[in-house]
Amino acid sequence: QADRVVKQRMIHQRLTPMAIEPRGCVASWHAGEGALTLYTSTQIPHLVRTLLPEMIGVPENKIRVVAPEVGGGFGAKLNLYAEESLVSHLAMRLGAPVKWIESRREHASATIHGRDQIGEYEVAVKKDGSLLGIKAKAIADLGAYCQLNTPAIPTLTGLMLTGCYKCKAVRMDLIGVYTHKMATDAYRGAGRPEATYVIERLMDLIADELDLDPAAVRLKNFPKPSEFPFPTATGLTYDSGNYPGALKKAQKLADWPRLLKQRDAARRRGKLFGVGLSTYVEICALGPSKMMSAGGWEWGCVRIEMSAKVTVITGATPHGQGQETSFAQIAADRLGMPIEDVVVMSGDTAVAHYGRDTYGSRATAIGGTAIVMCIEKILAKARSLAAHLLGVPVKRVEFRDGTFFVKGNPKKAVGWKQIAPEAYVAKNIPPDWEPGLEASSFFEPPNCTYPFGTHIVAVEIDRETGEVSIVRYIAVDDCGHQVNPLLVEGQVQGGIAHSIGQSLFERTVYDENGQLLTGEFMDYPMPRAKDIPEYLMGSTVTPSPSNPMGIKGVGEAGTIGATPAIANAVIDALSPLGIRHLDLPLTPEKIWRALQPAKPSAL
Known part of the structure; x- marks a missing residue:
């Protein structure tokens, strides 16, 4: 059925997360209680408590794990590491607290790495740009051994390989190999950045091969908003989406026609100016327990104290995402x-x-x-107490702005400051009414969520040095309803910064003897303040049906959408010279070598 088959080999280089704070842990053994307290720089204190007992022989209910502010995680601290069990064991043996703090070089060599796939990709298309099928053969370098999720991460690449497009068939042959490197595992995006990079580079290659507009090719292959929930060829069901809406809003913010005219004018002046586009979808809110190794639910507890103050306890472990603020907003x-x-x-x-x-x-x-869910339980319980205090049936009590009042008579009311003490003193409560205002809940999601968006990038390349300058950056992301737009924008900006590093600078390098060569900041370049452009950001709102708030998630969106947009912009800038593809990172040296007339194919 295909009029054309477009092929490309792509390399996803190995990356080092390089959190500003390396890992560290302190263990304290309480001999009299037979109990252990472990303070550790981790994203997963509850999973550490679940996994640690089998390693050190202490029951789970005798272990307390505390995750303080961890100075950045990005997936690298989504693991139980050997040092956590070692300091626990030593504290038990020595009868004294034991501390271990990771050095920067130890962090680079012994904390998980990310990405590191090599693949051959083929896409079958009709001459009008319609996508028919994708075939992939990939090798994933897993490192020397498996950490918590090592073999699962590359499978997420295959799961999301069709991106936000209609595709009739997909096949991915994946081989995991062991090498003398540190294990790979989840690193901001965890398999999805690789998938989005592949499909978005392929969409640009299709447009180039068929002499079509890259945006038009994408629009042609999007499912319509009315087609959601949308089943994919890989077996997923995308919850909701309006992909054309995000693309069109991004083009409007970028002033798309003017941006293309700016590119054409720059080229007439001999400049290497390019415009890149990425339309992405990702899988988030990883939760249905049937697809998770240790359960995908989450737990929470809400308590209204006797003083009418509120305590919210969550089983999530924020470490920069801002849930201390957003969860307080939800409750308030x-x-x-x-x-x-x-x-x-x-x-x-x-x-x-x-x-x-x-x-x-x-x-x-x-x-x-x-x-x-906890709040709904508390409101229902408090409503019955309010009805008792007001002397009316429960069905006549309404709640608004912190006040329970009689329907039709808003002056007959009680607030939390009256209800909370009564709930705990318990001298004037309904029959069979359990004292207190506290509730806990487990939420088991019916499906993952699927945020999406469009990123547009304009770059200019210095012909003499090969250095890439990002001239404009436009991002439109749809993460469903937003509890706190400022936190959302911060997450997207941070994710884009990660992608700028992957696209233009970062690569973890070992020599032929398995010796790490990029173990310090001097050897592992990351973007600095001068490399971060001014962002023009927008959003669309397409609620998810998978949870009552319609939220989708945004922590990895920037990293997933930005990398292919930057790469496509650089290749577009080089396309007048006949350069069709360069692998990441697009360093000045790599681009400079590609620009040399004597070696036009030195990629």
């Missing part, structure tokens, strides 16, 4: 209280008794929903 908004009256607690298994922690852009979509 639904309970009708000042946000200053809400305290959010997390990261300590002695306080948050259950949890599946934070990764996969899941904390608000799943953990926030567990909090909402």
Whole structure:
């Protein structure tokens, strides 16, 4: 059926997460209680508590794990590492607290790495640009051994390989290989950046091969908003989406016709100017337990204290995502209280008794929903107490802005400051009414969520040095309803910064003897302040049906959407010279060598 088969070999280079704070842990053994307390720089204190007992022989209910502020995680701290069990064992043997702090070189060599796939990709298309099928053969370098999710990460690449396009058939042959390198595992995006990079580079190659407009090729292959929930060829069901809407909004923000005219004018002046586009979808709120190795639910607890202050406890473990703020907003908004009256607690298994922690852009979509479930239980219970205090049937009581009042008579009302003490003193409560205002909930999501968006990038390349300058950056992301737009924007900006590093600078290098060569900041270049452009950001809102708040997640969106947009812009700038593809990172040296007339194919 295909009029053309477009082929390309692509390399996803190995990356080092390089969190600003390396890992560290402190263990303390309480001999009299036979109990262990472990403070550790981790994203997953609850999973550490689940996995550690088999390693050190201490029961789970005798282990307390505390995750303080961890100074950046990005997936690298989504693991149980040997050092956590070692310091625990030594603390038990020595009868004294034991501390271990990772050096920068240790972090580069012994904390998980990301990406590292090599693949041959083929896409079958009709002459009008319609996508028919994708075939992939990929080798994933897993490193020397498996960490928590090592073999699962490359499979996510295959799962999302069709991107946000209609595709009748897909096949991916994946081979995992062991090498003398550090293990790979989840690193911001975890398999999805590779998939998006592949399909978005292929869409540009299709447009180039068929002499079509890259944006038009994408629009042609998008499912319509009315086609959601949308089943994919890989077996997923995308929850909701309006891909054309995000693309068109991004083009409007970028002033697309003017941007293309700017490119054409620059080229007439001899400049290497390019415009790149990426339309992405990702899988987030990783949660249905049937697809997760250790359960995908999340737990939360909400308690209204006797003083009418609110304590929110979450099994999610925020470490920069801002749930201390957003969860307080959720509680304050639904309970009708000042946000200053809400305290959010997390990261300590002695306080948050259950949890599946934070990764996969899941904390608000799943953990926030567990909090909402708790609040609904408390409101129902408080309504019956309010009815008793007001002397009316429950069905006549309404709630708004922190006040329970009689329908039709809003002056006959009680607020939290009256209800909360009565709930705990318990001298004037309904028959069979359990004292207290506390509820806990487990939320089991019916499906993952699928955020999407469009990123547009304009770049200029210095002919003499090969250096890439990002002239404009436009991002439109759809993560469903936003609890706190400022936090959303911060997450997207941070994700884009990661992608700028992957696209233009970063590569983890070992020599032929297995010796790491990029173990310090001097050897592992990352983007600096001068490399970060001014962002023009927007959003669309397409609620997810998978949770009551309609939230999708946004922690990895920037990383997934940005890399192919930057790469496509650079290749577009080089396309007048006949350069069709260069592998990442697009360093000045690599581009300079490609520009040399004597070696036009030195990629």
